[in-house]
Amino acid sequence: MSPDPPPTRRRLRAGRRGFLLGLSAAVALGGARLALADAPGERRLVVVLLRGALDGLAAVPAYGDPHHAALRGPLALPEPGQEGGALDLGGRFGLHPRLRTLHALYCANEALVVHAVAGPYRSRSHFEAQDALESGAERPRSSGWLNRALAAARPAAAAPAAALAVGTGVPLLLRGPAAVHSYAPQGLAQPEADLLARLLALHARDPLLGRAVAEGLRDRGFNAAVLAGTEAATGGGAGGAGPRGPGAFAALAAAAGRLLAAAGGPRVAALELGGWDTHAAQAARLLQPLGALDDGIAALREALGEHWRRTAVLVITEFGRTVRANGTLGTDHGTAGVAFVLGGAVAGGAVRTTWPGLAESQLFQGRDLAPTTDLRAIAKGLLRDHLRLPERALAQAFPGSEAVAPMRGLVRA
Amino acid sequence: MPPAPRAPRLRGMEIQSVVASVRFGLGRRPDDPVPADPAAWLERQLAAPPAPLPAEGYAGIPAAFAAIRADRETARAAREAQARMAGSDGAARREGAEGMAAPEPPPGPAGAPPPAFERPRLIRAAGQAWLAHALATEAAFPVRLANFWLNHFTVSRRHPDAGAFLGDFLRTAIHPHVTGRFADMLLAVARHPAMLIYLDNAGSVGPNSRAGLRLGRGLNENLAREILELHTLGRAGGYAQADVTALARILTGWSVEGRREPLGFVFRAAAHEPGEKVLLGRRFAEGEEGGIAALRWLAEHPATHRHLATKLVRHFVADDPPPAAVDRVFATLRDTRGDLGAAARALIRLPQAWSPPLTKLRAPLDYTLAVLRALGMPPDLAAGIAFRDLPRLGQPLWAAPAPNGWADQAAEWAAPEGILRRIEWAHALAGRAARRVDARALAAAVLGPLAHPDTLREAGRAGSARDALTLVLASPEFQRR
Incomplete structure (x- = not known):
């Protein structure tokens, strides 16, 4: 899609107040309001990227496997019911005790755990694996699967869901032809509308920067209107939840939830959370990111309010980690791990896995949990059954994945 | 007007x-x-090595170790104070093993000033010293080169212990080598506490070494993987998991000494995996010398030169590096056995570097x-x-x-x-x-x-x-x- 044509200064001046503060300005910005206000469909999809490779067996220990305790050694959590033990998921698997919200969702049939999951990628490089995870293709691409899916769906009457990137950058997952909105906590005072209009015009001759400025201004207006009065609670102010402080992820998740809940707002969002590359002292170092993830899901759910029941959250990471501890009580890069599907729309309360087993002969290359479920099957299942995108969009999202059938039954009928 | x-x-x-x-x-x-x-x-x-950065402002290795110890003590005291406020028995919870990153500052009790930590102060001082140098110099090309190589060999202060060494890392491992040999820079980096701590090699132990057998400890392959993937050969370099493991074994014992003089790099023979190792079909001897030989060999590997040339051209010329330009810089690196000054001069001579519009x-x-x-x-x-x-x-x-x-x-x-x-x-x-x-x-x-x-x-x-x-x-x- 080509970016909106730059508006003239006169049109911007006419809408000067709203230009900065609310939706009315979107009218002046060349039809952007249509994309925001008229996005049909009420289903929401949130993708949470855990960058750095979450140890799936730390988040979801397979304590029912006869080899689990011996292989995990010092990394094994006590079994459910014991002090500091895992939260039970029905007899074979547990959940890390820091994932209390996820466990409550599981008990309410709103959380699905998919275990022994991996993308098609096998060589244990974070950076290639993250690219593959986001681009949806084995060869590096400059666009992400989620964006391509939404772009491919647009011609159909059913589904131009607008997407939202949270933070100052746009993750590869959401890059591509479809327009993407962005949100990040504010801080500095903005220049006057008149100066912004001049800068917008000045940037029009630079395709990359021109589009960035136009989209950024449009989103600022929308976000300010939706989040009016709540900015202090979302990490914009001094102290408390700064961009890296504790609670920052929950604050961003809450803002994403409010924007997704707004009438005419985006319907798809991507969030990122790091801190998972636990090569050393894993048990201690996982507490903070696991807590941030769990608090973030709770904040997202609360902010979505009644729209939670129309929401699916997909939590994914680039690969799993070694089953055994390494020499520094951490884990090195592995293969299969865990994915979560959460939300009021999700047919949860189960661990879905073709469990590969943890016997020596069952490990991948003698060291990793073996992959039995293709991550793309989960993503395709959500695109098809939750966002109700056509097959064409699935094919655009994951080229060359014809052999990977969308996973069925992820969401309630 | x-x-x-x-x-x-x-x-x-x-x-x-x-x-x-x-x-x-x-x-x-x-x-x-x-x-x-x-x-x-x-x-x-580029005619001469850049003038050395002053020691002032860029805290040295002893100061970094002192800051880590001080922050550990401060964090412990803050936890104890918090526990007393909370009415518990005051027993401080240990987070992280000795030698690992000290825990992040806990939130202070309401109303109390947050504890003052030393590591962020060191990082800020070094960062501002470097930024002031970059702002003051007329000859900014070596600064750009240093920033490029510092990013190539990333040590992030998101790891607070590794970050405490960043000033010294820049001053002694990166800056002196921006017009020198890549192999010398790689070795200086791989032996610096900043990198050994950031990528966890300091605690990697050969499973069959004396320490490994006694303590039941083993490898940490983080640094070895990133040396192959990011620092030298690149993902196109054709290595396998077995090579990652081999390099991790070669580098066992490359560690840091924070208590006894001399502080800094130490080769712990007791933690070094015995025996010869095979990396990409090549044999490397047991001992510290084997690691030095392996890194020097990787530094001059054609895949490394290709990887570096691509990154240099991407940084200085265009997001999508023109293949002819990459070939020129590659050939320079190959013919000079990794002379980074020669590579920088080759960049200047690229016709693609001089034609506006500037697209980066x-x-x-x-x-x-x-x-x-x-x-x-x-x-x-x-x-x-x-x-x-x-x-x-x-x-x-x-x-x-x-x-x-x-x-x-x-x-x-x-x-x-x-x-x-x-x-x-x-x-x-x-x-x-x-x-x-x-x-x-x-x-x-x-x-x-x-x-x-x-x-x-x-x-x-x-x-x-x-x-x-x-x-x-x-x-x-x-x-x-």
Whole structure:
């Protein structure tokens, strides 16, 4: 899609107040309001990227496997019911005790755990694996699967869901032809509308920067209107939840939830959370990111309010980690791990896995949990059954994945 | 328009003079002389190893260890105080094993001042010293090269213990080698506590070594993998998991000594995996010498030279490196056995490096430095502003999210929110500087022929000096390099 044509200064001046503060300005910005206000469909999809490779067996220990305790050694959590033990998921698997919200969702049939999951990628490089995870293709691409899916769906009457990137950058997952909105906590005072209009015009001759400025201004207006009065609670102010402080992820998740809940707002969002590359002292170092993830899901759910029941959250990471501890009580890069599907729309309360087993002969290359479920099957299942995108969009999202059938039954009928 | 306060000396300036300062430097300062021969001017900057950075400001290894110990003590005291406030028995919870990162500062009790930590203070001092150097120097090409190599060998202060060593890492492992041999830089990096701690090699133990057998400890393959993937061969280099493991075994025992003199790198023979190792079909002897030989061999591998050439051309010329340009730099690295000064001179001689329009988007660090240089602010003051504001602009100094460093392509930096923040930042600075800086004179002196007529016209029509300056500093051409 080509970016909106730059508006003239006169049109911007006419809408000067709203230009900065609310939706009315979107009218002046060349039809952007249509994309925001008229996005049909009420289903929401949130993708949470855990960058750095979450140890799936730390988040979801397979304590029912006869080899689990011996292989995990010092990394094994006590079994459910014991002090500091895992939260039970029905007899074979547990959940890390820091994932209390996820466990409550599981008990309410709103959380699905998919275990022994991996993308098609096998060589244990974070950076290639993250690219593959986001681009949806084995060869590096400059666009992400989620964006391509939404772009491919647009011609159909059913589904131009607008997407939202949270933070100052746009993750590869959401890059591509479809327009993407962005949100990040504010801080500095903005220049006057008149100066912004001049800068917008000045940037029009630079395709990359021109589009960035136009989209950024449009989103600022929308976000300010939706989040009016709540900015202090979302990490914009001094102290408390700064961009890296504790609670920052929950604050961003809450803002994403409010924007997704707004009438005419985006319907798809991507969030990122790091801190998972636990090569050393894993048990201690996982507490903070696991807590941030769990608090973030709770904040997202609360902010979505009644729209939670129309929401699916997909939590994914680039690969799993070694089953055994390494020499520094951490884990090195592995293969299969865990994915979560959460939300009021999700047919949860189960661990879905073709469990590969943890016997020596069952490990991948003698060291990793073996992959039995293709991550793309989960993503395709959500695109098809939750966002109700056509097959064409699935094919655009994951080229060359014809052999990977969308996973069925992820969401309630 | 009032008459420009500075003489527009650049009116007849060759466009190449500006391109040299923008593409290979950090942008012009208004009073910088205009080099008559821009390529020769750049070559002169590479003629000798860069002058050593002063020890002052860049805390040394003993100071970094002292800061880590002090912060551990501070964190322990704060936890105990918190536990007493909470009415518990005051037993401090241990987080993390000895030798690992000290825990992040716990939240202080309500009303109490937060505990003062030493590591962030060291990092800030070193960061500001380096930024002030970058702002003050006329010869900015070596600074750009140092920033490039520091990003190539990323150590992020998101790991607070590793971050405490960053000043020394830059001063002793990166900066002295920017016109030297790549193998020497690689070795200096791989033996520096910053890297050994950041990528966990300090605690990696050969499973069959004396220490491994006694303690039941084993390998940590983090550093070995990133040396192969990021620092040397690159993902196209054709190594396998077995090679990652082999290099991890080769590097067992490469550790840090934080208690007894001499502090810093130590080879712990008791933790070194015995026996010969095979890396990519090549045999390396047991012992510290085997590791040195392996790193020197990797440093001069053709795949490494190809990887480095691609990254250099991507950084200095274009997001999508022209293959012919990569070939030229590759051939230089191959023929000189990894002479980084020769590679930098090869970059200057690339015809692709001199042809506007300039397509690279300045990352926030480069943009910030270029704006502050253009405004001619005192370097120490400007360094403080840059260090403070870079997080908002999306690139906190030396805090890359992951070991592959900051991205080097425009798509990573052109997100709407990121670009709007540049505009806001430029506007905020323009508010400070507008009374003494004329926008159009600045554009002429700093951008010269690169200034776009639209920008100059809009700056001339702007309603205030501040707005005019914002239009120049936030213009598209100011964001490109």
